[in-house]
Amino acid sequence: MIKGINMKWLMVGIWIASLLGPGCRSDGDKEVTEDSGIQEVIEFHSPKRVSMRGYTGEIMEPFLSRDGKVLFFNNLNTPDVNTNLHWSTYVNDTTFEYQGELEGVNTPALEGVPTMDENGVFFYVYTGAYAQTFSSISQGIFSNGTLIDTGLVLHISRNRIGWVNFDVEVSANGQTLYFVDGTFDANGGPYEANFVIARKVGGQFRRTDDYAEIMRNINTDALEYAAAVTPDELDICFTRVIPGKVPSLYVATRENISDPFTNIQLVGEADGFVEAGTYTPDGKGLYYHKKKADGKHGLYWIRKK
Numbered sequence: 001m002i003k004g005i006n007m008k009w010l011m012v013g014i015w016i017a018s019l020l021g022p023g024c025r026s027d028g029d030k031e032v033t034e035d036s037g038i039q040e041v042i043e044f045h046s047p048k049r050v051s052m053r054g055y056t057g058e059i060m061e062p063f064l065s066r067d068g069k070v071l072f073f074n075n076l077n078t079p080d081v082n083t084n085l086h087w088s089t090y091v092n093d094t095t096f097e098y099q100g101e102l103e104g105v106n107t108p109a110l111e112g113v114p115t116m117d118e119n120g121v122f123f124y125v126y127t128g129a130y131a132q133t134f135s136s137i138s139q140g141i142f143s144n145g146t147l148i149d150t151g152l153v154l155h156i157s158r159n160r161i162g163w164v165n166f167d168v169e170v171s172a173n174g175q176t177l178y179f180v181d182g183t184f185d186a187n188g189g190p191y192e193a194n195f196v197i198a199r200k201v202g203g204q205f206r207r208t209d210d211y212a213e214i215m216r217n218i219n220t221d222a223l224e225y226a227a228a229v230t231p232d233e234l235d236i237c238f239t240r241v242i243p244g245k246v247p248s249l250y251v252a253t254r255e256n257i258s259d260p261f262t263n264i265q266l267v268g269e270a271d272g273f274v275e276a277g278t279y280t281p282d283g284k285g286l287y288y289h290k291k292k293a294d295g296k297h298g299l300y301w302i303r304k305k
Helices: 005-020
Strands: 040-042 048-053 060-064 070-074 085-092 095-101 111-116 121-126 137-143 146-152 168-170 176-184 190-201 204-207 223-229 235-241 248-253 262-267 273-279 285-291 297-303
Touching: 060 285, 070 111, 085 111, 111 168, 121 168, 168 223, 176 223, 235 273, 248 273
Parallel strands: 040 262, 048 095, 060 111, 060 273, 190 223, 223 273
Antiparallel strands: 048 297, 060 070, 070 085, 085 095, 111 121, 121 137, 137 146, 168 176, 176 190, 190 204, 223 235, 235 248, 248 262, 273 285, 285 297
16 A cells, blocks of 8 residues: 555545455556656745644644634544544644544544635545445534534545545635545555546536646646645645655645646655645645654644745
8 A cells, every 4th residue: 555645545445445356456557656747846944843732642634724723633544543533723833722523523434634715614534425425525614613514525526436535625715626536446555646626616516627737737647635725726735655655745836726737846845754735824834744753643834935
């Protein structure tokens, strides 16, 4: 199993593998031997470790609210752990105060990868309905530590077994979803992951016809996932994994919201096993999780020079 996404989607990958059967893949094999599309390494200040008062567990898939006041995350997602959504409040750039698990949402299935628009409409990954619907992205309304009116986001999955939308980022205005089409093999491991875009039409999200063009400089035969966009949607941070290597953070930019992302740059200062960036409100800082030397995942903060 490829490092990075196994920590993000191991539980559902193993379940899908049991349906595909031994020795099967849901599509053709992929092999990537080198990185591509990198124009330069963007310069950031040195990363700083972020502390969370009142919490000693693992922090993965962070998302900072658009006003910068709340940081959501999920704990570790391995088969022996019940992966749930948590929240904390901002104290300063390197300190948050843990508030607990989100109420009204967590189940024995996996809930993770939180994101929210500026109006409190909250999106997350939920595995509990995949067997019946092939859908894995849900939404609700966040209010004072509780999610209400939760339900699946329909009409955006490929509706095929083995294909999973295992990441989601909503734009600040709530009109656009950036998410991933991923495929899993019979061993439970992801071997394909690329970004897709959906926009709200008549109150429902629909996959766009132009997503391949907009993401053509980002999507490769490597694994790309964990999008984060600035409020104006002109900058994107994402994670890329090349087989045999640890995941790394990259950023890309564009001049207009209808343009393809270009200028792919490696976030070189965010070294080691790093994933899942989330922007600060001004678009200049990033929070992300990192697998530390002791094997636990912690929260880090980095800012552009």
